[in-house]
Amino acid sequence: MSTLINEIKFAFRQMLKNPGFTAVAIISLALGIGANTAIFNLINGIMLKSLPVRHPQELRVINWACFGYEINSFSGVTRQSKSGQHSSGSFPYPTYCDFRDQAAGFSDVIAFSDLGNLTVLVNGSAFTSDGLMVSGNFFKGYGAQILIGRPILPRDDLPGAEPVAVITYRAWERRFGLDPNVLGQTVVINKSGFTVVGVLPRRYAGPIAGDQADFYVPMAAQPQLKSWFPLESRNHWWLQIMGRLSPEASEPQVRTSLEVLFDQTLAVSTTKMKRPSILLEDGRRGPLMQRQRGARPLWVLQGVVALVLLIACANMAGMLLSRGAARQHEMTVRAAIGAGRWRLIRQSLIESLTLSLFAAVCGLITSSWIKTVIMNFITGSFGEIHFDMALDVRVLLFTLGVAVATTLLFGFLPALHVSGVNPSTGLQSARLRGASRARLGKVLVAMQVGLSLLLVAGTGLLVRSLVNLKNVDPGFDTENLLVFRLNAGDAGYDRTERIDYYESVSRSMAAIPGVNGVAYSSVSLLAGEIECSGFSLPGRPANPDEHLQANELTVSETFFSTMGIPLLRGRAFAGTDTQASTKVMMVNDAFVHACFSDENPVGHYVKVGDNEYQIIGVCGDTKYQSVRSEIAPTMYYSYRQAPAGSVSFEVRTVLPELSLVPAVRKVIASLDESIPIQELTTQTDLLNRTIIMERLSTTLCGSLALLAVVLACTGLYGLLAYHVAQRTREIGIRMALGARPQDVARPILRQAVLLAVIGVAIAMPVTLTLSQVMRSVVYGIKPHDPLTMIGAAMLMIAVVALAAWIPARRAARIDPMEALRYE
Known part of the structure; x- marks a missing residue:
């Protein structure tokens, strides 16, 4: 033990003795370890941490799956597997009651x-906030504790019960100033009063990923807060369901029981599904379907930062080899007085581990900064997103594991090399092992170049993909368009009053100087939202294996002209398309191609639910949910015939969009000051939000690729500088005998370029193989794009040549007389 302590003390003395080397080593490793810890911390907070509830391992998320479906009214998240199976976690309320x-x-x-x-x-004080509607047994079944007061109970979820609410600690702090008498106070939500009965703890986390809900209300409040999804309907799919398994339960038996009940729902509803089944998902982290949307980019980033750490380790190994040359005499003396090879290796590894542990501590600090930058980048685009990102044992163990792994990666080879001294010859010459050291140094440099190529090529693919996304034609004019939401439905307006109110807003907006178009719709294009419904074509033979589904949008008659969406056939909506007239719809070109081939659809009927709509016009295709989304069949309804509670206004202007904000606020306040403006932004900003993850990935990968290239070039520079220093006398003799400066510099540059070419040649097949991982990330470009790959290879060779130019230039300027006096 005393020997080990002495070796640790010696390692600290070595660090203090070489402050320059120590600083460079710790900074290089801290950046690599910090980046790895930061990304893993994000993955841990979003994907791995269990919910802070009682026995989270007992929770199961209930999803359905099928190979084709037709649902009249749907709200939620869906995904599709490679086998074509669709799955979702949205259910009708009666199905939940059956399951319960x-x-x-x-x-x-x-x-x-x-x-x-x-x-x-x-x-x-009026404001907008998110809320969650829950069943009466939610807090008991979920396993969440209440800080003060009581949870929502089954008796609160009965028709006619007094409206109650449970609030989060965040809402208690921000909206009530941590008032200890908050229980019993009334909070007005959408003009309905709710009595606060409980407050949740600070560490509470809801079941929805990134939960932003501050107010929890019972399902009995549905008529006041979510009336468009009636509780009694089996045709409206909008609820998420979780269950807590009994200790003696068998998952296959539970699944079978649920499938029997689910089939009963399908038998008495208009919903059609092909080969339906029930999936039980581990619920300890909540519904993973929502969390997995950001999982792939995070895992890709984890791989990227791991490459940076490998490059940093290779760089450190090269530095240790160079330092080992200076310590060759010391190691030879140690061996001569009885130190065995394992003792020398252990001493070197302890020194490396000491550096790694210091770098890990600095890396934890760096990771906190990197994590904050990433989260600020995301929340700046999406608003507040709540995940538990606090350091925990898993993150600390990960950091420690990375520190130990880096020690082995960068410390073992130099330790093995420096320990292989021969006492009988080591005192006679310190340069006998120089050739072996030089070869190993070249291998490490070639490895750094190859790993850097992976990052540079990946960044090139992401940059080109981002450019492609920015150049996508969304099908309408996104410039000079101010967008905001109003919700007259929540303010208590009935169908007729909503139509009149929104028309009044439109007329008042149109009168603002600089405005040349006003429209409104149930959903903003490119806002990440989607509405869809199943439909059928009356008069055509039904195909039991065909499930027709289309996106849908309810719009004002000025929508197409304001948005710049071309009318291809028929007519657009008019003020005469009212609830008293024939129900009409417009469809996009993709709908026509999918359902009518070359036939003119104008005049034909489409059945959605129990209603039949006559097609009166065909418009151009647009992107709906995001610029990445494929063009899909879309049905447009007249707002006068199907007035939604809330709408998005689109205001076209010749002025800078945000310059209209004061006038817009004044207009809304003059009509009804109780209706707040929500989600005020520009259409350009909405478009940019749809590619926020691509921008983040490109920025991070670009920064990491730059760091990798700098590290690789630093390693090459160190190798060549050491090479020049070792050959100073030889170079001086050659120049004294008549060698020109270019004759001295050329071999050094040639050696550097050769190392770069070797590194690129070895790494290119690996790069082409690993680039397939980015197939689902890039857009409008193949993962093995030749232009990107060749460009990345040429860039690496050019940068390496530039890094080699400084030591080559120094060698070319050696004074022969000084060189001959060298040593």
Whole structure:
């Protein structure tokens, strides 16, 4: 033990003795370790941490799956596997009741639904906030504790019960100033009063990924808060369901029980599914379907930062080899007085581990900064997103593991090399092992170049993909368009009053100087939202294996002209298309190609649910959910015939969009000051938000690629500088005998370029193979794009040549007389 302590003390003395080397080593490793820790911390917070509830391992998320479906009214997240299987976690309320009351193997079955933005009034102050509608047994089944007060109970979820609400600690702090008498106070949500009965703890996390909900209300509040999804309907799919398994339950039996009940739902509803089944998902982290949307970019980034750390390790190994040359005499003396090879290796590894541990501590600090930058980047585009990103044991163990791994990666080879001294010859010459050291140094440099190529090529693919996304034609004019939402439905307006109110807003907006077009729609294009419905074509033979589905949008008659969407056939909506007239719709060109081939669809009918609509016109195709989304069949309804509660306004202007904000606020306040403006932004900003992850990935990968190239060039520079220093006398003799400066510099540059070519040649097949991982990330470009790959290879060779120019230039300027006096 005393020997080990002495070796640790010696390692610290070595660090203090060589402050320059120590600083460079710790900074290089800290950047690599810090980047790895930061990305893993994000993955841990989003994907790996269990919910802070009672026995989270007992929770199961209930999803359905099928190979084709037709749903009249749907709200939620869907995904499609490579086999063509669709899956989702949205269910009708009666199905939840069946699961809760009849499913075997669960101690509790709970339901919840995101309410989105709510208009809230607290102590006379109005604001918008997110809410969650939950079943009466939610908090018991979910396993969440209450800080003060009580949770929502089953009796609160009965028709006619007094409206109650549970608030988060965040809402208690921000909206009530941590008032200890908050219980019993009334909070007005969408003009309905709710009594606060409980406050959740600070560390509470809801089941929805990135949960932003501050107000929890029972399902009994559905008529006031989410009336467009009636509780009694089996045709409206909008609830998410989780269950808590009983200790004696068997998952296959539970799944079978749920599938029997699910088939009963399908039998008495208009929903059609092909080969439906029930999936039980581990619920300890909540519904992973929502979390997995950001999982792939994060894992790709984890791979990228791992490459940077490998480059840093190779760089450190090269530095240790160079330092080992200076310590060759010391190691020979140690061996001569009895130190065995394992003792020398252990001493070198302890020195490397000491550097790694110091770098790990600095890396933890660096990771906190990197994580903050990334989260600020995301929240600046999407608003507040709440994940538990605090350091935990898993992150600390990961950092420690990375530190130990880096020690072995960069410390073992130099330790092995420097320990292989021969006492009988080591005192006679310190240069006998120089050739071996030089070869190993060249291998490390070639390795750094190859790994850097992976990052440079990946960054090139991301840059080109981002450019392609920015150049996508969304099908409408995104410039000079101000966008915001109003919710007259939450303010208590009925269908007729909503139509009149929104028309009044349109007329008032159109009168603002600089405005040349106003429209409104149920959903903003490129806002990440989507509405869709199943449909059928009356008069055509039904195909049981065909499930027709299309996106849908309810719009004002000025929508197409304001947005710049061309009318291809027929007519657009008019003021005469009212609830008293024939129900009409417009469709996009993709709908025509999917359902009518070359036939003119104008005049034909489409059945959606129980209603038939006559097609009156065909418009051009547009991107709907994001610029990445494929053009899909879309149905447009007249707002006068199907007035939604909330709408998005689109205001076309010849002025800078945000310059209209004061006038817009004044107009809205003059018409009804109780209706707040929500989600005020520009259409260009909405477009940019759809590619936020691509921008983040490109920025991070670009920064990491730059760091990797700098590290690789530093390693090459160190190798060549050491090479020149070792050959100073030889170079001086050659120049004294008549060699020109270019004759001295050329071999050094040639050696550097050769190392770069070797590194590129070895890494290129690996790069082409690993680039396939980015197939789902890049857009409009093949992962093995030749132009990008060749460009990355040429860039690496050019940068390496530039890095070699400094030592080559120094060698060419050696004074022969000084060189001959060298040593």
